[in-house]
Amino acid sequence: GENVEQHPSTLSVQEGDSAVIKCTYSDSASNYFPWYKQELGKGPQLIIDIRSNVGEKKDQRIAVTLNKTAKHFSLHITETQPEDSAVYFCAANGGTYKYIFGTGTRLKVLA
Amino acid sequence: NAGVTQTPKFQVLKTGQSMTLQCAQDMNHEYMSWYRQDPGMGLRLIHYSVGAGITDQGEVPNGYNVSRSTTEDFPLRLLSAAPSQTSVYFCASSPVGTSGGEQYFGPGTRLTVT
Numbered sequence: 001g002e003n004v005e006q007h008p009s010t011l012s013v014q015e016g017d018s019a020v021i022k023c024t025y026s027d028s029a030s031n032y033f034p035w036y037k038q039e040l041g042k043g044p045q046l047i048i049d050i051r052s053n054v055g056e057k058k059d060q061r062i063a064v065t066l067n068k069t070a071k072h073f074s075l076h077i078t079e080t081q082p083e084d085s086a087v088y089f090c091a092a093n094g095g096t097y098k099y100i101f102g103t104g105t106r107l108k109v110l111a
Numbered sequence: 112n113a114g115v116t117q118t119p120k121f122q123v124l125k126t127g128q129s130m131t132l133q134c135a136q137d138m139n140h141e142y143m144s145w146y147r148q149d150p151g152m153g154l155r156l157i158h159y160s161v162g163a164g165i166t167d168q169g170e171v172p173n174g175y176n177v178s179r180s181t182t183e184d185f186p187l188r189l190l191s192a193a194p195s196q197t198s199v200y201f202c203a204s205s206p207v208g209t210s211g212g213e214q215y216f217g218p219g220t221r222l223t224v225t
Contacts, residue, residue: 001170006153032211043115043201043216044154051211089153093211097142097161098169103153 002027002094006102013080014110021088021105024072029095033073035064036089038104044089048075080109112137115217117202123223124192132187132220134202141207143185144169144214145177147198154201160185161207192224 003026013019025033031052036044050057050064050073057064063076077084090102118133136143144159146169156169160179174196176188185204189196199221203214 009151034211034213036216043203043218044214045216046213049211049213091154097144097159097207097211098167099144099156099211099214100170101146101154101156103151 002030002092002098002100004090004092004100004102006090006105008105009103010106010108012108012110015080015082017080019075019077019080019084019107019109021075021090021107022072023074023090023092023102024070025092025100026071027092027094028068028071030092031095032093033064033066034091034099035075036091036101038087038089040086047088077107080107082109082111085109114138115202115204115215117200117217117220119220120218121221123225124189125225126192126194128192129188129190130192132189132200132202132222134185134187134217135183136185136202136204136215137183138204138206138215139182140204140215141182142205142212142214143179144203144205145175145185145187146201146203147171147196148201148219149198157187157200189222192222194224196222197224198222 034049145157146154158177
């Protein structure tokens with residue numbers, strides 16, 4: 001089955017700097033890679049996703065890159081703001097509906 | 112639209128008790144799923160369903176049962192609660208697509224088993 005590893009587990013950046021979170025997956029059948037943001041006491045919320053036929057996707061300050069050969073994908077947040085502080089999760093679908101999530105990254109944006 | 116709703120928000124059970132966590136969605140989504148979230152372990156899939164009458168196991172199905180009699184509802188049953196089932200439980204729904212899609216998560220149920 002699919003296995004997803006996520007690094008780092010915690011990340012602190014100064015406001016205005018960039019943040020990068022990396023994930024690797026094991027199942028080459030995975031074709032959908034979402035990123036979720038979870039604020040304290042709430043359920044996760046999708047912030048960006050990418051499909052296997054695309055190498056990069058951008059939405060304002062957020063971008064995701066996918067390297068299928070190396071089986072890794074990354075989340076990039078530019079010009080970080082205090083409201084970006086949260087826990088971020090990556091996931092892969094193993095080509096099915098059995099989504100496997102990474103263990104999460106706690107991002108702290110320091111003012 | 113209310114989106115995905117979960118009840119109760121909090122629950123304390125004694126070891127061996129049974130209970131049902133409720134999940135409902137009003138978006139007519141075919142796909143529904145249950146996850147548990149434990150510190151340092153991310154979200155782990157318990158069971159999922161791609162439509163009424165169809166369910167399948169996720170990563171950690173032992174100790175949990177599900178059924179899907181309607182599109183809207185996807186209850187999770189704990190048959191005999193154990194302290195290892197202390198966790199935060201999230202329900203999610205998504206339109207069924209050929210290669211995955213956004214999952215909409217509920218607010219969660221915090222369960223403590225003593």
